[in-house]
Amino acid sequence: xxxxxxxxxxxxxxxxxxxxxxxxxxxxxxxxxxxxxxxxxxxxxxxxxxxxxxxxxxxxxxxxxxxxxxxxxxxxxxx
Numbered sequence: 048x049x050x051x052x053x054x055x056x057x058x059x060x061x062x063x064x065x066x067x068x069x070x071x072x073x074x075x076x077x078x079x080x081x082x083x084x085x086x087x088x089x090x091x092x093x094x095x096x097x098x099x100x101x102x103x104x105x106x107x108x109x110x111x112x113x114x115x116x117x118x119x120x121x122x123x124x125x126x
Contacts, residue, residue: 053116055100062122063103064093066115078106 055063070077071086078085085106092098107115 052112053119055096055103057096059119059123060096060099062119063099063115065122066118067093067103070111078111079108080106 053059053063067089071089076082085102088106089102092102103112103115
């Protein structure tokens with residue numbers, strides 16, 4: 048589990064979900080530890096920001112957090 052750097056709230060919630068879904072759709076091994084279990088838990092825990100924050104803390108490593116942060120910033124800038 049890693050410390051989260053980006054605030055998962057109403058403002059970032061949809062962008063974070065879009066990033067995670069894109070990773071699931073393009074990388075069968077994502078996240079690197081237990082991807083199938085992570086996907087199952089994501090389906091349950093993606094309903095609100097607090098649960099999604101917990102899911103991210105549990106499943107994402109430092110590099111994946113960095114990618115998430117960068118992608119979310121770009122998505123939010125594009126509007």
